Amino acid sequence: MAGDGGRIAIVVPRYGEEILGGAETLARGLAENLVDRGLEVDVLTTCARDHYTWQNYYRPGSEIINHVHVRRFPVNRDRDVKRFLDLSRKIATHQELTTEEQYGWINEGVHSASLYDYIDRSGGLYDLLIFVPYLFGTTYYGSTIRPEKSIIWPCLHDEPYAYFEATRTMLEECRGIMFNSWPEMEFAKERLRIVNDGMRVIGFGFHGVTGVGVRFRKKYRIRERFIVYSGRLEAAKNLPLLVSYFTKYKDLNQNDLLLILMGTGPEILPRRRDIVQLGFKQGQEKLDAYAAATILCQPSVNESFSIVLMESWLNEVPTLVHDLCAVTKYHCQKSNGGLYFGNYEEFEECVNLLLERPDLRRQMGANGRRYVLTNYNWDRIVGKFKAALEVWC
Amino acid sequence: MAEDDIIEIRDPEVDVEEIMQRIRERLRQRAGKKADPWLPAFASEVPQVDASAGVFTPEMYYALQQAREQANKIWVDLLLTETATQRIPFLGGLWRRIRREAHNLVLFYVNILAANQAAFNNHVVRILSELVGKQEKLLDQEDALKQLREEIEALRADLKELQALFSARPE
DSSP states (O other), rough: OOOOOOOEEEESSOOSTTOHHHHHHHHHHHHOOOOOOOTTEEEEEESSSSSTTTTBOOOSSEEEEEEEEEEEEESOOOOOOOHHHHHHHHHHOOOOOOOOHHHHHHHSSOOHHHHHHHHHHHHGGGGGEOOOTTTTHHHHHHHHHHHGGEEEEEOOOOOGGGGGGHHHHHHSSSSSEEEEHHHHHHHHIIIIIOTTTEEOOOOOBOOOOOOHHHHOOOOOOOSSSEEEEESSOOOOGGHHHHHHHHHHHHHOOOOOOOEEEOOOOOOOOOOTTTTEEEEOOHHHHHHHHHOSSSSSOOOOOSSSSHHHHHHHHTOOEEEEEEOOOOOHHHHHOOOOOOOEEEEEEHHHHHHHHHHHHHHHHHHHHHHHHHHHHHSBBBBHHHHHHHHHHHHHH | OOOOOOOOOOOSSSSSHHHHHHHHHHHHHHHHHHHOTOOOOOGGGGOOOGGOOOSSSSHHHHHHHHHHHHHHOOOOOOOOOOGGGGGGGHHHHHHHHHHHHHHHHHHHHHHHHHHHHHHHHHHHHHHHHHHHHHHHHHHHHHHHHHHHHHHHHHHHHHHHHHHHHHHHOOO
C-alpha cells in the first residue's frame, strides 16, 4: 500500500474548480484534503464541463489541479440523446419504467470507453476506486469493472433513480458505500433495503471561513432584513414552494423582509420588489451574502448532505428547512441551529419567531457554527475516511 | 455497523424540537379557535397517517406518503438541447434566445396549469389521508366492540350460573 491509506482513485463525471455541482464539490474537497494529508489520490474524470450536453471541453490527458493529479478521458459521442430525454421525462413525471427502460436510461447517459479501458487496464494500481455520485453512467458502468475495489459515494435521496434495479445491483455488489449523512444511510437500509457490509457515513469537511456581511450590504445597497436562498433556481430544489410561501407571507405581514436568491436555473419567478435575484455567486461574495442574511432557507426535500446549510451556519446564520427532508431536518435537530416547516402556517411562525428574536437567531447561528466545526472539520472527516479504509481495504 | 457518531450541540437555552412543538401547539390552538362549523377541520393541513398502526399494508402507507410528497412536484423545468442551427455565428445566438423565450412562455402557462393540478392533488391527498385515518379509527373501534361483546357474553354466562345456584338453594 502506498502512502498512509493506499492509493485511491476518485471517479467523477466532471471535475474542475469551475464545476460547482454538489457531488463535484464534494469530490474535489475530499481529493484535495486527502492529498494535503499525504494520501495518494488520482481523480479519473471526463473532458466534459456541461452536464446537459456532455460535450468534450477539456483536453484529454493528465493535469494537476490544486496538488491533485487529474486524468481526463473523452466522453463517448454515440449517445441517443432523444431516447435519454424521453426516458428522463418519463421519470420526471413519475411514470414507472420497465427494467429495460431503466438500463436504457443508463446506457444513453454519460460514458467514456477510454475511462473504462483505463480502469480495466490500470485499476490494479489502486487500492480503492471511489465512484461519485450514483446516477451517472460512469458510476454504473465503471464500478462493474472492479467491484471488489469499488466504493460508491452515492449522494442518495428519495427519487425514482434510487429505486432502479441497476442501482440496487450496483450498491449491493460493490465493496462499500460511503454516505454523506446518517439519514442518507438509513434511507438506503430501511427504504431501499440495500444490503452491504461496507456501509459507512463519512460526510464532508469545511474550513472555518466566514464572510463579511457589511461588505455585501454595501455592495448591493441592501438595508432590509432578508432570507437568502442559494442553489439552482429549479423546481427540483422546491424553489417554487419557497417563492409562493414568501409572497403569501409578504401579503399577510407588513414588514421589510426580502427574499434574496443566489443561483441560476430555469425557474420563472414573479417580478416583485421584495424578491431580489443576484444570479450565480461564489467564493467570498457568496460567504458575504450568508453573513449578511437574517435567515437561510433551504426548502429542498432532496438532499444527501446540504453544503449551503453548513456554509450558512459557519456564518452564524440560522436556517429554515423543509420538514420532509430527513437530512436537513436531522442537521437542524442535532445542531439546534435551525427550524423546519411542513406547511405555510409553520413557515410564517418560524420566520416571525426568528425576526422577532435576534437573541434566538444569534444563539442558533452560534450553535450551527459549533456543529459544523465540531463534526465537519477536515481532520475529523479524513479520520473517519481512514477508519473506513481499514474496513474496505 | 457503526452508530451515529455525530456530536449533538446541546444548548440549555435553545431546543429546536421544543420550539417546533410549541409552534405546532400554538397553530393547533389557533386553528381550533378559528374553526368554522361549516368548514371541515382537515382543510387546513394534510393529516399525518401513522404507518406503525399497521392496519393497511406497508405498500398502502408508502403510496400515501409518496402521494403526499409528490402532490406538488409537477412543475416543468426548462429543458433545451443544443441544435446545429445554434452554432451559426450571430444568428445561432439570436435563435437560441428566441427559442429559449418561446419555451419560457409555454412553461409559464404549463406551470399555471400545474399549480391548479397541484391544488387539486393536495385536496385529494388530504381526503385520502383523512379516510385512511378514519378507517383506522373505525377498525380500532370494531376491535374494542368485539372485546366488549365477549365480556358481556362472559358476564351473562356468569349471571346465569349464579341464578342457577341461587334458585337451587333451599329456601
